[in-house]
Amino acid sequence: xxxxxxxxxLLDDDPLTSEQERDLRVHLRNCPHCAALxxxxxxxxxAAVVAPPGGFVLRFQERLxxxxxxxxxxxxxxxxxxxxxxxxxxxxxxxxxxxxSCPRAGTTFYFMGK
Amino acid sequence: xxxxxTWIFQAxxxxxxxxxxxxxxxxxxxxxxxxxxxxxPESAEDAxxxxxxxxxxxxxxxxxxxxxxxxxxxxxAHYCIDRLRRRRFIIFSLDGEREEDDRPTExxxxxxxxxxxxxxxxxxxxxxxxxxxxxxxTDRAAVVLRYWYDFSEVEIAGSLNLTVxxxxxxxxxxxxxxxxxxxxxxxxxxxxxxxxxxxxx
Numbered sequence: 001x002x003x004x005x006x007x008x009x010l011l012d013d014d015p016l017t018s019e020q021e022r023d024l025r026v027h028l029r030n031c032p033h034c035a036a037l038x039x040x041x042x043x044x045x046x047a048a049v050v051a052p053p054g055g056f057v058l059r060f061q062e063r064l065x066x067x068x069x070x071x072x073x074x075x076x077x078x079x080x081x082x083x084x085x086x087x088x089x090x091x092x093x094x095x096x097x098x099x100x101s102c103p104r105a106g107t108t109f110y111f112m113g114k
Numbered sequence: 115x116x117x118x119x120t121w122i123f124q125a126x127x128x129x130x131x132x133x134x135x136x137x138x139x140x141x142x143x144x145x146x147x148x149x150x151x152x153x154x155p156e157s158a159e160d161a162x163x164x165x166x167x168x169x170x171x172x173x174x175x176x177x178x179x180x181x182x183x184x185x186x187x188x189x190x191a192h193y194c195i196d197r198l199r200r201r202r203f204i205i206f207s208l209d210g211e212r213e214e215d216d217r218p219t220e221x222x223x224x225x226x227x228x229x230x231x232x233x234x235x236x237x238x239x240x241x242x243x244x245x246x247x248x249x250x251x252t253d254r255a256a257v258v259l260r261y262w263y264d265f266s267e268v269e270i271a272g273s274l275n276l277t278v279x280x281x282x283x284x285x286x287x288x289x290x291x292x293x294x295x296x297x298x299x300x301x302x303x304x305x306x307x308x309x310x311x312x313x314x315x
Contacts, residue, residue: 011286032297040245040293043238044261052145052159060137063163064130064170 001031010037122182126173133173136182137166143183143263144190150258151194153247161197165190187263188273191255195274198251245295253288256281 006027009016016024028035118139124132144165149158168189169176176185246254255274259265265273267281276284 011289033293036293036297037289040289040296043242043296044257044289044292046238047150047242047261048239049142049262050146050149050158051142052162053155056141056145056159056162057134057137059159060163060166061134063167067167 001033003031003034006031006034007037010034010041118182119178122173122176122178125170126176133170136169136186140166140183140186144186146262147187147190147258148194150243150246150262151191151251151254152197153243157197161194162190165193168193183263184265184269184273187259191259191273195251195255198254241296241299242292244299245292248295249288249291252276253284253291256284257288257292260285 006024009020009024024034024038028038118136121132121135121139125136141162145158145162148161148165149155152158152161165186169186172189176182246257249257252274256270256276259270259273260267267278267285270276270281270285271278274281
């Protein structure tokens, strides 16, 4: 069976003239393929809008608050890690000086005397 | 300046109450999009919540020249597409297993004229939901934006980062697939019984 131009009419969303509409109706009575396409169009157009269960906004507010708290915690951990890294690098810079100024017990110094 | 634009402006300035108003206003369209995309109320709730969080975090990037609904639904559509791609090996089957109470609330349909018509409509809604799950993620998003939100092909292209011709061909392919799936589920075509008007329109 020839499906054109009926299939194209059904697939494009353009409005039809009354003559085209009449031709299409005649074709649909005899063509299960195009009738299924028309039915798909209609069923999609008639589809209901589904609403969320009650309390959606409240749940969003709770989720937002939880997310903010998690972000705060992550920032605090970040700051803490930065401080630790900073202290570590300062410690590493001063370690040789500290070693010189505070020799460990038992270290023997040799002086070259005359 | 309308009320919504005021809320957006205030929310961009850091007013959480104003953003809450936007959540109130758009909870149903965003949830519905996620439900149609993901097929399960629990996933839809989670995705809708996440979409609002992403919108909240990116509010400073929102261009007020653009409709807020388009921007917000685009965030939700992208989130759902990513999520579907991550879990594509999991196939959703339209229930029988799910309890009636778990179903999300469908808003009253003014077109439902009799219990018989309501039963047919419900059956077809279930079929359509199952058919949607058979589509590739981006095709599904295009169909949902077209049929539930009346997005034009240009708007869909803008929202999903596609060309208009790509949107057109995706919509064609998706409609054919939905038709095939509906036919497979119930071979008897019911065009003559459709109360909604001309099939082509």
